[in-house]
Amino acid sequence: MAIALAVPISLLATYVYQVFKLFCTTMVERYDHLLEIVNDKAALNLNIILTLMYPGIFAIIAFFAILLKTLWKTNIAPFFFIGFVCAAYLALGAIPVAIISAGIAVYICLTDYSHIKEMNALKASGVAEVSDKEDFFND
Numbered sequence: 001m002a003i004a005l006a007v008p009i010s011l012l013a014t015y016v017y018q019v020f021k022l023f024c025t026t027m028v029e030r031y032d033h034l035l036e037i038v039n040d041k042a043a044l045n046l047n048i049i050l051t052l053m054y055p056g057i058f059a060i061i062a063f064f065a066i067l068l069k070t071l072w073k074t075n076i077a078p079f080f081f082i083g084f085v086c087a088a089y090l091a092l093g094a095i096p097v098a099i100i101s102a103g104i105a106v107y108i109c110l111t112d113y114s115h116i117k118e119m120n121a122l123k124a125s126g127v128a129e130v131s132d133k134e135d136f137f138n139d
Contacts, residue, residue, distance in 0.1 A: 009065045016057055024050055079104065 027050060034043040083101060086092045092100075 009061065013058065013061050016061060020054065020057055 027046065031043055031046055034040075034046065079101065083097050086097045086100065087094070
């Protein structure tokens with residue numbers, strides 16, 4: 001799946017890069033105008049904005065790619081379909097679905113964290129782990 005996603009994402013990044021460079025080229029005239037009228041602060045702000053836009057755009061693309069990479073793991077895929085049902089059939093917008101998803105994610109994280117704390121407390125107290133096989137055969 002990574003190979004199938006690598007080509008479209010890299011093409012998207014290439015197109016975005018070309019559009020960004022075109023945008024930067026159009027901003028040269030504005031930058032020159034700001035320097036001619038001796039508005040150094042505005043020219044500096046324009047320079048900072050354009051400099052920060054470049055990694056920001058690619059961070060968004062990389063985030064999109066990371067989401068696609070983790071989307072089809074078997075333990076996460078059901079949440080994709082739950083979100084789809086909420087958006088499509090319950091007519092919820094993106095923000096309510098995101099809030100519901102964030103609540104579910106926090107609940108799962110807290111539950112896992114408390115389970116790990118309980119297991120560590122049991123290990124520290126000297127209770128040995130019992131496997132399912134041992135428990136099944138000890139009747």
